Amino acid sequence: MSLDIGAGELLALVGENGAGKSSLMNVLYGLYHPDEGDIVLDGKPIRFKSPRDAIARGIGMVHQHFMLVPTLTVVENVVLGREPQRWGRLDLERAYSEVSATCQRFGFQLDLRARVDTLTVGSQQKVEIVKALHRGAKVLILDEPTAVLTPQESEDLFRVARGLKDQGHTVVFISHKLREVLSVAERIAVMRRGKLVAEVKAKETTASELANLMVGDARTGPAVVEPYHPPTGAVVLSARDLKVGVEDGSTALNGVTLDVHAGEIVGIAGVDGNGQRELAEVLTGLRKLGSGEGSLLGKPLANLNPHEARRRGVSHVPEDRLRRAVVKGMSVEENVALGRQGLPPFAKGPWLDFKGRRERTKKLLGAYDVRPPDPLLAVQALSGGNQQKVVVARELDAEPKFLVVVQPTRGLDISAVAQVHSRLREERARGVGVLLISLDLEEVLTLSDRIYVLFEGRVTGTFTRPEFDEREIGRRMLGAGAGHE
Amino acid sequence: KKEEPPPAAPATPPAQQQQPQAEAKPAEPPKAKTHKIGLVVDLGGRGDHSFNDAALRGLETWAAGKKYEGGQYVAASPEEIKASITSDLTNLQPPITPQPIEPQVIQSKSPEDYEPNLQLLVDQGVDLTIGNGFLLEPAVETVAKANPNAKFLLVDSVLLDAENKPYSLPNVRTVTFKENEGSFLVGALAGLVSKTGKVGFVGGMEVPIIKKFEAGYRAGVKTTNPKAETGLMAVYTGSFNNVAAGKQVAQDLIKKGADVIFQAAGADGLGVIQAVKEAKAAGKNVYVIGVDSDQSHVAPEVVLTSMLKHLDLAIYTASRDLAEGKFAAGDVTLGLKEGGVGYADVRVDFPGKAEALQKVEALRQRVISGEIQVPASKEELSSFKATP
Amino acid sequence: MSERLRSAVPSILSVLLALVVCWVAIALTRDLSTAAEAYLQMLYGGIGQIPKYLETGSGALLARPLGESAGKAALLILTGLSVAVAFKAGLFNIGAQGQMVVGALASAVVGAQIALPSVVHIPLAILAAAVTGAAWALIAAALKLWRGVHEVISTIMLNWVAVSLVDNWLAVGPLRAVASGGHSVAGTAEIHPTAQFPRLLADISRLNLGFPVALAVALFVWLWLTRTRRGFETQAAGLGPDAARAAGISVKQRAAEAMALSGALAGMAGAVLVLGTEYRYPGSLAAPYGFDGIAISLIGNNNPLGVTITAIFFGILRAGGTRMQLLGVHKSFPELIQGLALLFVAGRLVWLTLLRKRKSQPASTEVPRA
Amino acid sequence: MLEILEALLFSTLDAAPALIFATLGGVLSERAGVVNVGVEGQMRAGAFVAAVAALSMPTPLAVIVGMVAGAALASVHGYLSIRWRSDQVVSGMAINLVALAGGTFLLEALFSPNGTPPIEQLPRWQLPLIQDIPLLRALSDHPGLAYLALVLPFVFHAVLHHTPIGLRLRAVGEKPHAVATLGLSVPLLRWGAVLGGGLLAGLGGAVLSTAVLDRFEQHTPAGLGFMALAAMVFGRWTPLGAFGAASFFAFGNALRIGLASSAPEILDVIPQGFLLALPYFLTLLLLAIQGQRSSAPAALGTPYEQESR
Numbered sequence A: 001m002s003l004d005i006g007a008g009e010l011l012a013l014v015g016e017n018g019a020g021k022s023s024l025m026n027v028l029y030g031l032y033h034p035d036e037g038d039i040v041l042d043g044k045p046i047r048f049k050s051p052r053d054a055i056a057r058g059i060g061m062v063h064q065h066f067m068l069v070p071t072l073t074v075v076e077n078v079v080l081g082r083e084p085q086r087w088g089r090l091d092l093e094r095a096y097s098e099v100s101a102t103c104q105r106f107g108f109q110l111d112l113r114a115r116v117d118t119l120t121v122g123s124q125q126k127v128e129i130v131k132a133l134h135r136g137a138k139v140l141i142l143d144e145p146t147a148v149l150t151p152q153e154s155e156d157l158f159r160v161a162r163g164l165k166d167q168g169h170t171v172v173f174i175s176h177k178l179r180e181v182l183s184v185a186e187r188i189a190v191m192r193r194g195k196l197v198a199e200v201k202a203k204e205t206t207a208s209e210l211a212n213l214m215v216g217d218a219r220t221g222p223a224v225v226e227p228y229h230p231p232t233g234a235v236v237l238s239a240r241d242l243k244v245g246v247e248d249g250s251t252a253l254n255g256v257t258l259d260v261h262a263g264e265i266v267g268i269a270g271v272d273g274n275g276q277r278e279l280a281e282v283l284t285g286l287r288k289l290g291s292g293e294g295s296l297l298g299k300p301l302a303n304l305n306p307h308e309a310r311r312r313g314v315s316h317v318p319e320d321r322l323r324r325a326v327v328k329g330m331s332v333e334e335n336v337a338l339g340r341q342g343l344p345p346f347a348k349g350p351w352l353d354f355k356g357r358r359e360r361t362k363k364l365l366g367a368y369d370v371r372p373p374d375p376l377l378a379v380q381a382l383s384g385g386n387q388q389k390v391v392v393a394r395e396l397d398a399e400p401k402f403l404v405v406v407q408p409t410r411g412l413d414i415s416a417v418a419q420v421h422s423r424l425r426e427e428r429a430r431g432v433g434v435l436l437i438s439l440d441l442e443e444v445l446t447l448s449d450r451i452y453v454l455f456e457g458r459v460t461g462t463f464t465r466p467e468f469d470e471r472e473i474g475r476r477m478l479g480a481g482a483g484h485e
Numbered sequence B: 001k002k003e004e005p006p007p008a009a010p011a012t013p014p015a016q017q018q019q020p021q022a023e024a025k026p027a028e029p030p031k032a033k034t035h036k037i038g039l040v041v042d043l044g045g046r047g048d049h050s051f052n053d054a055a056l057r058g059l060e061t062w063a064a065g066k067k068y069e070g071g072q073y074v075a076a077s078p079e080e081i082k083a084s085i086t087s088d089l090t091n092l093q094p095p096i097t098p099q100p101i102e103p104q105v106i107q108s109k110s111p112e113d114y115e116p117n118l119q120l121l122v123d124q125g126v127d128l129t130i131g132n133g134f135l136l137e138p139a140v141e142t143v144a145k146a147n148p149n150a151k152f153l154l155v156d157s158v159l160l161d162a163e164n165k166p167y168s169l170p171n172v173r174t175v176t177f178k179e180n181e182g183s184f185l186v187g188a189l190a191g192l193v194s195k196t197g198k199v200g201f202v203g204g205m206e207v208p209i210i211k212k213f214e215a216g217y218r219a220g221v222k223t224t225n226p227k228a229e230t231g232l233m234a235v236y237t238g239s240f241n242n243v244a245a246g247k248q249v250a251q252d253l254i255k256k257g258a259d260v261i262f263q264a265a266g267a268d269g270l271g272v273i274q275a276v277k278e279a280k281a282a283g284k285n286v287y288v289i290g291v292d293s294d295q296s297h298v299a300p301e302v303v304l305t306s307m308l309k310h311l312d313l314a315i316y317t318a319s320r321d322l323a324e325g326k327f328a329a330g331d332v333t334l335g336l337k338e339g340g341v342g343y344a345d346v347r348v349d350f351p352g353k354a355e356a357l358q359k360v361e362a363l364r365q366r367v368i369s370g371e372i373q374v375p376a377s378k379e380e381l382s383s384f385k386a387t388p
Numbered sequence C: 001m002s003e004r005l006r007s008a009v010p011s012i013l014s015v016l017l018a019l020v021v022c023w024v025a026i027a028l029t030r031d032l033s034t035a036a037e038a039y040l041q042m043l044y045g046g047i048g049q050i051p052k053y054l055e056t057g058s059g060a061l062l063a064r065p066l067g068e069s070a071g072k073a074a075l076l077i078l079t080g081l082s083v084a085v086a087f088k089a090g091l092f093n094i095g096a097q098g099q100m101v102v103g104a105l106a107s108a109v110v111g112a113q114i115a116l117p118s119v120v121h122i123p124l125a126i127l128a129a130a131v132t133g134a135a136w137a138l139i140a141a142a143l144k145l146w147r148g149v150h151e152v153i154s155t156i157m158l159n160w161v162a163v164s165l166v167d168n169w170l171a172v173g174p175l176r177a178v179a180s181g182g183h184s185v186a187g188t189a190e191i192h193p194t195a196q197f198p199r200l201l202a203d204i205s206r207l208n209l210g211f212p213v214a215l216a217v218a219l220f221v222w223l224w225l226t227r228t229r230r231g232f233e234t235q236a237a238g239l240g241p242d243a244a245r246a247a248g249i250s251v252k253q254r255a256a257e258a259m260a261l262s263g264a265l266a267g268m269a270g271a272v273l274v275l276g277t278e279y280r281y282p283g284s285l286a287a288p289y290g291f292d293g294i295a296i297s298l299i300g301n302n303n304p305l306g307v308t309i310t311a312i313f314f315g316i317l318r319a320g321g322t323r324m325q326l327l328g329v330h331k332s333f334p335e336l337i338q339g340l341a342l343l344f345v346a347g348r349l350v351w352l353t354l355l356r357k358r359k360s361q362p363a364s365t366e367v368p369r370a
Numbered sequence D: 001m002l003e004i005l006e007a008l009l010f011s012t013l014d015a016a017p018a019l020i021f022a023t024l025g026g027v028l029s030e031r032a033g034v035v036n037v038g039v040e041g042q043m044r045a046g047a048f049v050a051a052v053a054a055l056s057m058p059t060p061l062a063v064i065v066g067m068v069a070g071a072a073l074a075s076v077h078g079y080l081s082i083r084w085r086s087d088q089v090v091s092g093m094a095i096n097l098v099a100l101a102g103g104t105f106l107l108e109a110l111f112s113p114n115g116t117p118p119i120e121q122l123p124r125w126q127l128p129l130i131q132d133i134p135l136l137r138a139l140s141d142h143p144g145l146a147y148l149a150l151v152l153p154f155v156f157h158a159v160l161h162h163t164p165i166g167l168r169l170r171a172v173g174e175k176p177h178a179v180a181t182l183g184l185s186v187p188l189l190r191w192g193a194v195l196g197g198g199l200l201a202g203l204g205g206a207v208l209s210t211a212v213l214d215r216f217e218q219h220t221p222a223g224l225g226f227m228a229l230a231a232m233v234f235g236r237w238t239p240l241g242a243f244g245a246a247s248f249f250a251f252g253n254a255l256r257i258g259l260a261s262s263a264p265e266i267l268d269v270i271p272q273g274f275l276l277a278l279p280y281f282l283t284l285l286l287l288a289i290q291g292q293r294s295s296a297p298a299a300l301g302t303p304y305e306q307e308s309r
Ligand SMILES: Nc1ncnc2c1ncn2[C@@H]1O[C@H](COP(=O)(O)OP(=O)(O)OP(=O)(O)O)[C@@H](O)[C@H]1O
Pocket: A015, A016, A017, A018, A019, A020, A021, A022, A023, A024, A064, D307, D308
């Protein structure tokens, strides 16, 4: 793949999850090494052995996942690796004055002496940028900088980005939020499956054109228009005013009220980090409910634990596949048994039933087209998509009454996505209540009968299929309508 | 039965080792039959400068006239043998002379190895199997019962039955020592040598046998220096294999004014000697009393004397008896009278040395004559009347 | 089956390499023929003097060494399983030594202080050891699960506490054996004959009930681990605690159970020692069987079968190693071989990289970390 | 009374240095994120090699050779855990077992099973002024390394908190990936820390065989390395905490010994075994109260993989 970046431009890089955006930027930054190909900087081909070389050439990067040392102070984080010294001593005073000079120059306001883990995410983002600028970065790469920011903070960030550009810096930023890409960037590069598929001027394109470019021709045109399925059955989940705290003391869910009926797919839309994860965890018993009431499949929501949840008939396709869904080091068939290890056909009394397990696994692997269909393979030897198929197969095979699926198609190819979607529809037809949590609004819009929008742990909007309004949902996702509840 | 070549002879090809004795025996001159004697040492092992080295000296140096170097035996020179004999045994009649004996020593790594190690020696066809140390008592008992035709020597303990009552077996000779009597004499000397009037005792783990040393020592101090006995500092390190612990304990005693310290603490005792040596180097006038073997060589400038426990003699005697065909079972107790305990030559000088030694010698005679009954336990000590 | 065999390859190679290195060490410090003879003697000491047996036909020549090897192997099987079971639950139990000490003491006390018929006495003494060992291990488990204290640190501390309290207090104080006439005896009072493991070959050999018990326990652990739902859950909890929790498995409970079982196994090792050969708590356990268990477990791939085979192998080396002393070769060789083998096993990934032929065999199937 | 205190102080000062060095070695390695349960083995290597070297060279030089031996053993740990990302606890335990058996083997092969021949001990320093002042004179008459042990924790603290290398060290134990993105080499930093830890542990061992004793004794260091681990955790992975904890352990031990000679009645009430167990018991108690997670370096025990997120 080839990509040219001009001096002093504001370039956006877009593409689906797993398209290779971060990988490309990590190569540019010297963290990964290209198997083939060259990086040409100012006309000369160069090789970066490590980020040190990239930094020396004026490239700075803010990573998708923050690269800050939480126990160090802001100033320590900023100067780490190029510390001012005096007689071999770390000259913190000079560090303060230099860093605050940098901050001033670019208009950042930061408490330099605070420990990084006491800062808000927005401030941490700023520390990351200061870190890069302090190293004299002329090219600044921002990998999904707004994913965890509030709109306010995003605004701030883009103001900074424009300012940098005006001072002659080059800014490359990666985002999934087409709206902000269009408003901020000058040029937009689109990646798909590790390839550059298009480069367009921001002024000459639209969001839907971009989306088409991103997902490829297979999904051009409006998504399949689903008929509305009004809920057919009883309420499987009824939650009232759920509140949940997280480890750092903040509130993740701040009064969520929602219902799921049998035979409907309820989607949760929202920007990452607005309480989706905690909601899923509460409903599957993985997290203790702070306050609020609810009933799940006829019994109270309080004191739910994962075992109890499974007993009631809750299935869960978690978001973090390798951590939560499969046990690395176990075989595919053992992973298929996970969650129902004590029930037939996986067990007979206290004993494991190898024959039953093998047969069931083979059946499922065939039905879900898992490749290779080898029940004895270590699960981590399967590709990500096939792992996900195994997880989905296992969770649906439990014949749940209530299904919580989070990011069910992340990293899957198109045919696999289609397969998972049709399975979810089948479940709905079977009378299962499905709660679909996805960061991919497209997916939520495609599948859901009703949508709740989550923002900062509150429901900021409820929509039913006939009245789906993508723009309005997007507004609610960014906080509009907060406080109406 | 079969005869095997010396254990470590490298010249012997492996194949030869398995030759049946039927072939080997006719080659032997019938008169100077070589006796093989096996010795199992306890956990302290070779090179402890004390208990096990005493046993090894008795077997290897005295009885066999050999020394152990780099995993094999070489002949020891007459000078070396002579130098290893403490002065109290130089006039022994008949004098210590090497016998046609081949030693075979096995070291143990843990208590459960004692029994197989003894059995291994029996299986190797040794003529006498020695278990050194009371820790081996149960193992010697078992193996002796299982091999009624083999001869055994158990050093430092009698045989004890399941209720821990002494009994005997027809093929086992046991030797025990009156450590309290030897300790009594070094205690008396300590009382005489001490300038500060404070003396110390360092024991290893608090087991009865070490208590016996302490009791005798206390009695000796009480006899020559009653005040020092009341202030006597006795500390147990809690181990027999921690040199550093022994050193630390001794340092503490020295700081508190002790100027003579008697140690009966295995390897920990080497730490005691170390501490005293360092204190001496720092200008203090302090002495240490060694145990079991003459430990003067460890630190000649500070070892006042050593309480000798002649395991070496006991083993040598049994070996000689065997060589002469006189080995008999039975329980032997060695005290001052029998020359089984004593104290090593006092090689350091201190004011009033001659006089002090005279007094100690006088006490020795009184113990031998039975006039003084040296206490062997705390209880006996409390009723002990010191008569200087 | 071939998969399992393949995963044993690094261990086998490690042991072989360790054997070679030690052989070279003997050859260097002595000479070639001594080195060869030493290994031969070790073998004789471990599995019996076969040539001499063929000559004399005396069964004791085989039975005795085998009995010793079996005795060592029994101890190593149990401590090895102890470490392995904890590993399976994602815990590193360095405390097998301490658990063995308290277990040994408990069995010695039950064996000596209570009079019962043999059929009840032996199981009771084993049970006492297992329960005490389990309780001792559960302290570490509790600290880990409630207070986040890493089990490596807490079990090391607990080892010291056990040794201090048992060897320096109980065994020389309240529980000390008393001999008449001021004679010295080591350790606690002798256990009643009813508590002693029967000798399987009468008096020829020390082969006793301990070895079959250890094998039976290994079989039990294997069944539990690979055939039961509980064992499956425990392994899942060890390999992927988050996924296991999401699957409705109570990870903490499985970890505590595994740790208790681990402690019970180490405690039983203590019982095998006391009831099988020592007949008393011997004052102190001079050999660090608990630490050996770590090596055995890791070399045996943390799997009951592998542990059993490894333990028997090193049991033979240990028992046979004594015979090396007949040649004047050092007594430390079996331990050295074991230590080196563990070191080479720790470099498992090096082996796998050297051996990697199959791509689908991921290199990251490593010992689970806690 | 003064005499008792003096004895206590002296005894503490004499026993603490080896533990302090070893603990600092543990701290150095673990602050960089590499678990170091191999301290015991590294100490043993240091003690043995220093004593052997001192047979043929001046003892101070031999101490340095001993340190190098500690580092050499640590490098095996480093190779397995940094280069090959092996489980760090396993590889640490492996070097412990190898050092234990290997030390015994070499000792038997080269000398006698119980120890090396005596060597010339490190000289003890007589501090001129305080030598005759009661109590204070307990500070005199220690080997030079004892004074180094009193200073080094503060130097280490200063380096950790006031130098660039210290900053990088703290960072690499907390978040190696962040360090990598700044162009610093995580393996290099970790190697440095592991080798430095080996040097310090080796020094701790060398102290035992050249200053505390005048030979290598078969059981050295007799579990002191594990005690150093406890001190490290007790001291919350900080140099000064390590210093405090190691001194506390040494003091506790000295107190136990002092009690036995000064107040033997106490031993009638509290058995010796209890007192021996006390430091370990206290460590457990403290860990139970404060919990451990809070203070350990965040990336401790996690192998670093370059291309992972
Ligand atoms: N270290 C790695 N080794 C192998 N494959 C990797 C590695 N890191 C990422 N990948 C794979 O490379 C592909 C591109 O990943 P990358 O992180 O660049 O995607 P992205 O476009 O940034 O996606 P997202 O929007 O989710 O951040 C993905 O399929 C990913 O699984």
